[in-house]
Amino acid sequence: MSSATERDPVTGTQTTGHEWDGIKELNTPMPKWWLWTFYATIVFAAVWVVLYPALPWTGTGLTGSVARLDNERDLAAHRAAAEPMLERLRQASVEQVLADPELGAYAVAGGRAAFASTCAGCHGAGGQGAPGGFPSLADDDWLWGGRLADIEQTIRHGIRAAEDADTRMSQMPRFLADGMLTAPQVNDVAEHVLSLTNRATDAAAAERGAVLFAENCAACHGERGQGNRELGAPRLDDSVWLYGGDKPAIIRSIAFARGGSMPAWGARLDPAVIRMLAAYIHSLGGTER
């Protein structure tokens, strides 16, 4: 019944001869050049296979362009381009980094990237710190000093880092655990510490604690609990508490002592990177001079 030369009466178009339940498929052939473009893509693919590493046994292809090698090349070029600026950073003094807007901006930008990969694991994104001994680097309270030079020193030598001879070192006694104070005495000292920020709950205990504080604590933390950066002894008269500022936390700190540690980065990082890290951390909000 169906034949190739049959024409659809409505459109005048030839049918393909296919018929299903009376519905016939019209034949609307594609232009020949369309077929040529298809052949052109096959030729293109053949050329591509020769030029680029498309097959396992063809190596890098004629162009030698492999994404991984390209990336390595780009990284090397980037490092070479950054080198003059890094060398300037190594040669400059701390004051020069702060005074030179171009150098300062470069250091802060580079420090941001280095911080994310090296420091943010403990100190958090943006240096926000974390509970349990990871200090915030965005506030104005510094255990070992917040000037650019202090920060750089801390990064280079670490805190209580066993592998570095010049590391920042100090040790708070474990007053209860080592039997230096009794439990009621620890309570009295805690009340006194609370009274430094006007939060004491027992005036008599705080008064007794003042005497104990002068004997046991003031040598490091200062007469009025103002802290001592030489020893890394924190301020006790402010609102920033690394291990918590409520009474149970303070009692725990006195009884069993505290002391965090940080690796020394001097042997692991380029001096320029350490300088950039210091500049970035310094810019986070402390900006102490």
Added chain:
Amino acid sequence: MGKLDPPETLATQDAPLYASRVRVYPQAVRGTVRRVKWAVLTVCLALYYLVPWLRWNRGPGRPDQAVLADMEHGRLFFLWLEIWPQEVYYLTGLLVLGAIALFAVTSLFGRLWCGFACPQTAWTDLFMLVERLIEGDRNARMRRDRATRWSGADYARKIAKHAAWLAIAAATGGAWVAYFNDAPTLVRDALHGDVPIGVVFFFALFTATTYLLAGWAREQVCTYMCPWPRFQAAMLDADSLVVSYRDWRGEPRGKARAAGVGDCVECRACVHVCPTGVDIREGLQMACIGCGLCIDACDGIMGKLGRPQGLIAFETLDNLAASDAATKSLPPGPARQAPGMAARRVPRIIRARTILYAAVLSAVAAAMIVGLALRRPVSLEALRDRAPLFVRLSDGSIRNGFTLKLAERRAEPAQLAVDVEGLPGARLQVVGRDADAAGHPLVATRPDGVAEWRLLVTAPPQALPRAESTAITIRLRDAEGRVLAAERSVFLGPKP
């Protein structure tokens, strides 16, 4: 339910899968439409080739090309306007305007765009002109292409034609890259053979596409590649003026001196001049680009025969039907002319769709004009620190950090004072900057660029907000105290 029977004979081997192209040899034609088409073509191509050479003084150190898309620095220069990448919505607005204008024109006058202004039409027309000048008109070209043996002169003509086409194509590709690079510098560099590979690529791309599409593909672009013919029918209605054959007057066709026939003498002039090779007498069709050259061709023939012109004309479907109804009972021939033409009415310009198109056009245009008029020289973006959300300082203050991004569109830097509304008693500090007498930090803008500053907002213990989140507005004031830019944000703190 009947059984599904496969066809007894699969006839696909007889039906062609691929259609060979029927070559179109358009004939030269003279007339009003042709003159208009030449004029539109001249204006459009002159604009395209010459605009990159227009100069516009923007001051020292600034590009002096009137229309320039500076991809490297991310600036679009258009006469006095300078568009930044952030303001790409102006370009979007322009494209929306173009699309709606295209819809509006199509609903009123059919495919004017396709027939007159489309680049494919313009360059194809130009290439056909070159072809005619070198190879002769339709009959000469057809005779030569059918000949089995070519003379040396035939080869010379072909070579000359393709050389001329390539020259035009190269000029087209060259003009294209001149919109993205300073044109005189580009030409000078090209003469020294010192052009970036990207420029060479786009030059080659546009040269190749111009040569292939205007020289070789031509009407195939319109009938196979372009999506517009497929859906432009949605814009047409019975009141759109489209190129039409007045069949009530022309049919039945016959020799000029025959009796009882219409005005169409079957000379096929309308088919011979058609750049897409269609027969307009078959009615409105997808391959018709609405260029109206068949009108000129038919009018020429009618003039020679001493018959009224307008057998093919811009006409509405409504009028065709009206004329047909008025003349159906009359004998074919001259008797139909007067009553047929009298039955027509002026096409309705104001229709639901044209009102809608006009409304959208004016709304988008108005939005763009208002946007341009309210455009500020300085804009501010205040990005809140995400980590930490807030910082508690040793004296109990709460501090929030913001990164301020100041975009300066003027050529001179400005000193602006930062203040914050909504947080009484707050201390402001911009890292590395001093404050003015009133305690507002001063920031500087970067001419024709974005300056970044770090703003620290500190609420002292006695002025801590009572909520975790307080709405604030960061503002920039100039020396006279006018607010140049403002951005809303929030000040976050601990639960009170």
